[in-house]
Amino acid sequence: MSDTRNLFNKVWDLHTVSELPNGQTQLFIGLHMIHEVTSPQAFEILRGRNLPVMYPDRTIATVDHIVPTTSQSRPFVDTLAEGMMSAIEKNCDEFGVTLLDIDDERQGIVHVVGPEQGLTQPGMTIVCGDSHTSTHGAFGSIAIGIGTSNVAQVLATQTMYLNRPKVRRVVVNGELKPGVFAKDVILHIIRKLGVQGGVGYAYEYAGEVFDRMTMEERMTVCNMSIEGGARCGYINPDQKTVDYLQGRPFAPKADEFDKAAEWWLSLASTPDSKFDDVVEFAAADIEPTVTWGINPAQSVGISENIPSPEQFDETEQVGIAEALAFMDLTSGTGIKGQKIDVAFIGSCTNGRISDLRQAAEIAKGRHVADNVKAIVVPGSQLVRKQAMEEGLDKIFEEAGFEWREAGCSMCLAMNPDKLQGREICASSSNRNFKGRQGSPTGRTLLMSPAMVTAAAIHGCVTDVREMLEPAGV
Amino acid sequence: MNEIKQISGTAIPLFLDDIDTDRIIPARYLRCVTFDGLGEHAFEDDRKQDPSHPFDQEQFQDSQVLISGRNFGCGSSREHAPQALMRWGIQAVVAESFAEIFFGNCTSLGIPAVTCTRDDLKEMSASVQADPKVAVSVDIETLKVTVGDKQYDCQIAESARNSLTSGRWDFLGLLLEKQDDIKQTAGKIPYLNNFAS
Numbered sequence: 001m002s003d004t005r006n007l008f009n010k011v012w013d014l015h016t017v018s019e020l021p022n023g024q025t026q027l028f029i030g031l032h033m034i035h036e037v038t039s040p041q042a043f044e045i046l047r048g049r050n051l052p053v054m055y056p057d058r059t060i061a062t063v064d065h066i067v068p069t070t071s072q073s074r075p076f077v078d079t080l081a082e083g084m085m086s087a088i089e090k091n092c093d094e095f096g097v098t099l100l101d102i103d104d105e106r107q108g109i110v111h112v113v114g115p116e117q118g119l120t121q122p123g124m125t126i127v128c129g130d131s132h133t134s135t136h137g138a139f140g141s142i143a144i145g146i147g148t149s150n151v152a153q154v155l156a157t158q159t160m161y162l163n164r165p166k167v168r169r170v171v172v173n174g175e176l177k178p179g180v181f182a183k184d185v186i187l188h189i190i191r192k193l194g195v196q197g198g199v200g201y202a203y204e205y206a207g208e209v210f211d212r213m214t215m216e217e218r219m220t221v222c223n224m225s226i227e228g229g230a231r232c233g234y235i236n237p238d239q240k241t242v243d244y245l246q247g248r249p250f251a252p253k254a255d256e257f258d259k260a261a262e263w264w265l266s267l268a269s270t271p272d273s274k275f276d277d278v279v280e281f282a283a284a285d286i287e288p289t290v291t292w293g294i295n296p297a298q299s300v301g302i303s304e305n306i307p308s309p310e311q312f313d314e315t316e317q318v319g320i321a322e323a324l325a326f327m328d329l330t331s332g333t334g335i336k337g338q339k340i341d342v343a344f345i346g347s348c349t350n351g352r353i354s355d356l357r358q359a360a361e362i363a364k365g366r367h368v369a370d371n372v373k374a375i376v377v378p379g380s381q382l383v384r385k386q387a388m389e390e391g392l393d394k395i396f397e398e399a400g401f402e403w404r405e406a407g408c409s410m411c412l413a414m415n416p417d418k419l420q421g422r423e424i425c426a427s428s429s430n431r432n433f434k435g436r437q438g439s440p441t442g443r444t445l446l447m448s449p450a451m452v453t454a455a456a457i458h459g460c461v462t463d464v465r466e467m468l469e470p471a472g473v
Numbered sequence: 474m475n476e477i478k479q480i481s482g483t484a485i486p487l488f489l490d491d492i493d494t495d496r497i498i499p500a501r502y503l504r505c506v507t508f509d510g511l512g513e514h515a516f517e518d519d520r521k522q523d524p525s526h527p528f529d530q531e532q533f534q535d536s537q538v539l540i541s542g543r544n545f546g547c548g549s550s551r552e553h554a555p556q557a558l559m560r561w562g563i564q565a566v567v568a569e570s571f572a573e574i575f576f577g578n579c580t581s582l583g584i585p586a587v588t589c590t591r592d593d594l595k596e597m598s599a600s601v602q603a604d605p606k607v608a609v610s611v612d613i614e615t616l617k618v619t620v621g622d623k624q625y626d627c628q629i630a631e632s633a634r635n636s637l638t639s640g641r642w643d644f645l646g647l648l649l650e651k652q653d654d655i656k657q658t659a660g661k662i663p664y665l666n667n668f669a670s
Binding site: 014015016017018020021022023024026028030037038040041044045049051054055065066078080081083084087121123124129130131133145146147148149150152153156157158159160161163195196199200226229231252256259260263294295315316318319322412413414431433434435436438440441 | 489490491493495496499500501503504505506507508517518519521522543544547548549550551552553570571572573574577578581582591630631632635636644645647648649651652654655657658659661662663664665667668669
């Protein structure tokens, strides 16, 4: 009989250690990534119980959330941040965990580093004390964000308890229009399914649009699964996945790579695979998308107007009114043309080389509007280096963008990069929550890196498609 | 670990939807290596912008039960969020639904996070607003939330309920009991064994 399990269930079953009488699965974790913010308390738990890290070679650490993106010389000016650096350095040293520290050229945002180094591979179970761990699902792995108690459990036992989620296949067929990017696809899906639509589900993204996407585009999509409530999102591995991994430092080598590739491809869901739910969207319906509210489902296409509370279900109207008031945006006016103060290009969602290339293409030969502060923060030191080899830093600087060092930066503003007061930011990051970018009253408009660049240049939300065509055509 | 079956006391109403963990504890307070002192910063930015925020109101200061709306605890995986609530004094959360990572983090800390219908939550919230001293209890054995003399049905994932009521929510301890099984599973995972078929 043929195996009708989807990829998710095949990988889950393979990693099942035991089952609790209460129905939870003890799942073996193939790769545990840690960073400075959610790990120190976990190491303290291990110390308290006198436990070692069970599989230090399945664990890797980097620093990203709190690192400054201007001067990175030590000690950091922020003494609290410096204290966290010392803590992760001491913990990794004591427990035998490899740390890609600030002075290591492999350092960067944990979800950029994993794929870049070939640590992230199909068929793995991957966890990290960070909700955007879903990014790694782009390779056909089960990748989920966990809390600090779980970090301690995985450090000590390489396992944790989880309830097996249902699997929803999210299909997007057809062809994306020019100027519509992976970011727009995932913002559209979240808008349609809601911020809690994915609770209890893993999302399998399938269909022509995802088949055509590059690995980096797939990472952008999977990254924001959690914004739709799905703790995990994935795309079946294919030849692109295999090609991406070939030659990466932590990928298998030589004959072993061939054996690995064969196994990876064998995991993909098939036409016979069963799903708990299937939803479909048409690529042609997706426009460049921009958020107007305080959660990532509160978005519209660039040609649409900002909605009014009456357009929503009665139970949602209070929340919509709260969002509009906080954002100080007016129902019935276009999102296009809304003024911005800051432009941020970066984050684990859109801080990879292809994102910077797209942004640079728009920025080239143009200039950031007066009164707009625009910064570009590469997702890793290697992305930064690659971009500089391609001359992207020059393009950005000539256009009036600040070119920074690698880190999470203004996505969550745990470092000195913060909005001030009521500033409004066009951002390629993943969350537009109240206060997310460092000012309690600061405001965020999420969009693709190309759209952020367009907004930076015009000083207001702009349809990037109008800037893509060569002049005079 | 102690058995957690019932939380009793008074409640604090925060009947809003999609309360994210950045709002519960702003990211700047994550610059720390322990969870100490997070309680006083719970909802700090919301409180500064809303002088009538329930977390600042005298009558709710000693509450044990937080009442909220849909998708409570969405966003970041930061365990600092339930830690901040717990250190503020919250011992149980009643809401229409929870984000998954937040729910798991609550269970790890021994905080029952139970769901009720929207209509029931609205009524509970109004009762507590009208009488902040009204006795509230969350019972995960009987699956009832009691507000004064009124009782409501509630739900919680069976796995969490079972762990909390039996006192078996030291998950690290349970996982450690399975050392041999862990090694045996590792032995059959292709990428841990050179992809040997």
